[in-house]
Amino acid sequence: MKNDEPFTDGAVETEERRGGLSRRSILLTIGGVATLAAAPEAAAQPISERPLAASTGPVRLVVNGRQHELDLDPRRSLLDVLRETLDLTGTKKGCNQGACGACTVLLNGRRIVSCLTLAAMHEGAEIKTIEGLETNGELHPLQTAFVEHDGLQCGFCTPGQIISGIGCIAEGHAGTLDEISFWMSGNICRCGAYPGIVAAVADAAKRA
């Protein structure tokens, strides 16, 4: 059993409301890496008069070093493509509106929120997710630091925190604890594990 249930998924709800056929049910039917073009959704009897969006044509994404060629509905966020099409469920869907940072990934080396960008806009982009951090079974130093400093409680925000922390260190914004707090403020932790998170980023920055 894969842990692939979304925390919240507005897109799925919307499609269910429209026609009783959810994106997830389509995915489960097709299985594995699915091509999600307009065709299956056409069966969903959309209430909109608007013609269904055509696919954008093949979009190439390099995710954690692996190249994928995907046929995408232009509506799909990078987050949804990572989680639902590429089965990389380490990147989390928290608010789905850019406010919480749980979906943070590195896009061409820069930290972004993957919920507020369309996958089809990133032809040829290199994306790094939490799944791509380890090297030959060794955790990334910041992952190790999160373990050592207890930088989490429930863990839901942790992949976003760690990716964001890597960005924060790479940008040179991890000089002091205050600086780290400010430059990590795009990542919300509702458990309040902030002291451990900030300590972990500070520690990893020193070792970097």
Place this chain on the structure above:
Amino acid sequence: MLPFTLEKVTSVQDAIAAASSGRRFIAGGTTLIDLMREEVEQPDHLIDINMLPLSEIRIDGSDLVIGALARMADVAAHPDVQRLHPLIAESLIEGASPQLRNMASIGGNLLQRVRCPYFRMHDAPCNKRTPNSGCAAIDGLNAGHAILGTSNHCIATHPSDLAVVLVALDATMLVRGPRGERSFPVEELFRLPGDTPHLEHTLLPGELILAVRVPGGFYSRRARYLKVRDRASYEFALVSAAAALDVGDGVIRQVRLAVGGVGTRPWRLRTVEEALIGKAPDRKIFETAARLALEGARPLSGNHYKLELLPRTIVRALEMTGEAA
């Protein structure tokens, strides 16, 4: 999200040719995608302009020219921006989050939509979202709303920090549309809500922002952007102030002042500026002048506190320009 088609363009000419009613340019997408998901924005076609060569940040004579597609983070970190216009860098870093600043463009920042909660709430009336449906904020939760430039149809503040600074600095927009290029003050980009709050800016159909031009001046030393908000980062302003002072022979020779969080558009304070010219820069003078900012203010049930917070923020920002020198 409603279905739409997506087109990538590689030249400004193609972008302008592709523009028409019901379509939107998309750059960073951080506002637009969110609002499309909420079905507040319902374009049927998106024109992806990210391939256009509009990301350059350059010096032109004494002016700073910022390409419309330059990202907030890149502008804030640019050495020339930090050196010549610390206000711009400061206002950008005080806005959004690091992730969003890596995504959001300067053009999009200026055109971002309001953060009034009723704008996104389909169950509530909102004249911006649905013209002539009413305004839920006037008698609703309005602690974050404007006291200046409001109308009986809309009281939402313009949310951009950068816009406040650009208005203070007399920056100009460079835009191009089907009828060619034109340039006008950033201040004139923003409309007052009046009885048409759904019309927010003065761009003509098909016009694309190419760049923002900021004239050089005395802003590199005594200039500060002060943002007062509910938390210390990643939050919109309750009140903000961009202040730049030029002091010589013990008196204020020039001053630029604009405020955010209180106006339905970025709010330049020329009467306050005039009251400061020729005076010695001290707290008493600042306090007297700052009261003039309240001219025409219309507080509502939840935002009375801004009548006190606005002048105090202005005074503090003016004082901080001294600390920066």
